[in-house]
Amino acid sequence: MKKNLFTSLLLAGTLSLGILTGCGETAAETTSEAPAETPAETGAAEAETKESAEAAEATADDGDKTITVGATPVPHAEILDNIVKEVLAEDGWTLETVVFSDYVLPNTSLEEGELDANYFQTLGYMNQQNSDAGLHLTAVAGIHIEPMGIYSEKYTSLEELPDGASIGIPNDPDNGERGIDLLVQKGLLTSKGGFGTDANYTEDSLTNDKEANPHGYVITPLEAASLPLSLPDLDAATINGNYALEAGLPSEYPALDIEEFDDETTVKRTNFLVVKDGNQDSEKTQALIKALQSDKVQAYIDETYKGAVITSFIDAE
Numbered sequence: 461m462k463k464n465l466f467t468s469l470l471l472a473g474t475l476s477l478g479i480l481t482g483c484g485e486t487a488a489e490t491t492s493e494a495p496a497e498t499p500a501e502t503g504a505a506e507a508e509t510k511e512s513a514e515a516a517e518a519t520a521d522d523g524d525k526t527i528t529v530g531a532t533p534v535p536h537a538e539i540l541d542n543i544v545k546e547v548l549a550e551d552g553w554t555l556e557t558v559v560f561s562d563y564v565l566p567n568t569s570l571e572e573g574e575l576d577a578n579y580f581q582t583l584g585y586m587n588q589q590n591s592d593a594g595l596h597l598t599a600v601a602g603i604h605i606e607p608m609g610i611y612s613e614k615y616t617s618l619e620e621l622p623d624g625a626s627i628g629i630p631n632d633p634d635n636g637e638r639g640i641d642l643l644v645q646k647g648l649l650t651s652k653g654g655f656g657t658d659a660n661y662t663e664d665s666l667t668n669d670k671e672a673n674p675h676g677y678v679i680t681p682l683e684a685a686s687l688p689l690s691l692p693d694l695d696a697a698t699i700n701g702n703y704a705l706e707a708g709l710p711s712e713y714p715a716l717d718i719e720e721f722d723d724e725t726t727v728k729r730t731n732f733l734v735v736k737d738g739n740q741d742s743e744k745t746q747a748l749i750k751a752l753q754s755d756k757v758q759a760y761i762d763e764t765y766k767g768a769v770i771t772s773f774i775d776a777e
Contacts, residue, residue, distance in 0.1 A: 527744045528556045530566035530578040534705050535604070535761075535769050536731070539752075540579065543760040547751040553744075564589075570736055571595045576744050577735045579603065579752070583727065583777075586734055599732035600740050601749045602774035603757075606701030606731070608635075608642055609715030609767060613691050618646060618716050621696060623675045628697030629663070630684035638719075639698030640666070640679070646717050649673050701768045710766040718767045730772040 527548065531537040537559045545555040558575065560566045566578040567589050577600075581589075589595055615621055627648070629639035637656045643649045653672035654661030663679040666672060673679075682690055687697045688707030696716065704710060721729060733752055735745050751757070753773045761769050 525552055526554045526556055527748060528558060528576050529748070530558045530560055530569055530575045532561070532580040533559055534702065535765060536580050539757065539761065543757055544751050547754050547756050548747060551747060553747055567595055567597060568593070570597060570734065577733055577748055579733050580731065581734065582729065582731060586732070596737040597734050598737045598740060599734050599776040600745055601733045601753060601776060602730040602772045603733055603752050604731050604761060604769050605721065605726070605729045605772045606769055607719040607729070607767070608638055608698055608700050609704060609718040610642065610646065610696055611691060611699050611704060611709050611713055611715055612696040613713050614695055615716070618648065621648070624678065625695035626678040626680050628680045628682050628687050628690060628694045630687065630698070630700070631681035632684060635684050635700060636681060642698050642719055645720060648675070648677060704768045705765065710768040715767045726772060726774065727777060730774060732776060
C-alpha cells in the first residue's frame with residue numbers, strides 16, 4: 461500500500477510539474493515569437509489547463525481500488541481473505557490483508573496511514589489506545605463477537621452433564637467470573653454465590669455451596685489458554701472463543717451452548733471495523749462496511765465457526 465501511494469503521489473507530482481513547465485515554456489515562446497494572447501484566449505487556456513489537471517487527479521483517485529486492512533489471524537484475517545475479498549471484488553475492489561500477531565501495531569500502522577482500516581478490536585480497547593497512545597481512531601461498524609462457550613469432548617448436551625461433573629473455568633479474575641456467569645446463564649448454577657464480591661469466596665466455595673450449585677459441579681480453575689488441552693480430563697469447560705478456534709474445537713466438538721448478550725454486553729464484546737478519524741465516509745470505508753456486513757459474511761461465519769464466532773452487525777456508537 462505504501463508503495464502504491466508513493467507511486468501515485470510521484471505520478472501526480474510529475475503531472476503537475478509537466479503542466480507547470482509546459483505553461484512556462486509557452487509563456488516564454490509567446491513573448492519572443494508570437495503576438496500577445498487576448499484575455500479571452502488566456503482565460504480559455506487557463507480553463508483548459510485547470511480542467512486537464514482536475515481530470516488527471518480524478519483519474520488517479522478512481523484508479524486506487526485497493527483497500528489495505530490490518531487484522532489478527534483468527535478469525536479476522538480468515539474472514540477477510542476467505543469471504544470479504546470475494547465480496548469486495550464483485551464491486552471492483554482489491555483487498556490486501558496485513559496480518560499482525562500483536563494488538564499494538566495494527567493501530568499505530570493505521571494512525572500512520574499505512575492501512576486504510578483495521579479489524580480486530582473492541583471499543584474498549586480502541587478507546588484505551590486512543591487515550592494512552594494519543595491515537596485518532598474511530599470505530600465505524602460492528603462485525604462479530606467471539607463468545608465464551610461451554611465445550612465438552614464427553615457429552616453432546618448440557619442435560620447430559622452428571623451431578624458432580626468437573627467443569628473448568630479460566631483462572632484469571634475477569635474471565636473466571638465471565639465463565640461462572642455463563643454457567644448461571646445456562647442454568648447449571650442457580651447463582652454465583654459470593655464469587656467476585658467476597659474475597660474469601662473461591663471456586664472451592666462455589667463447588668461446596670449447595671444453594672448456588674445444587675448439582676455439586678466441581679468448579680476447576682485453569683489458565684484460559686490451557687483449557688482446550690485440558691478438556692479431555694474435564695467433563696466440560698467454559699472456553700473463550702479465540703482459544704476454542706485455535707484448538708479447532710468448533711469443528712470437532714461444537715459448543716454445547718454459548719453466551720447470550722444484552723444491549724450493553726453486545727457493544728462491549730463486539731469486534732469493530734476501525735479507521736482513522738476523518739475517513740469514516742470515504743469510498744473505501746463504505747465499501748468495507750458493505751462487504752463485512754453482507755449476507756455472505758453472515759453465512760460464512762455461521763457455517764465456519766459454529767458458534768465460536770457470531771455476527772454482531774451493529775452501528776458504531
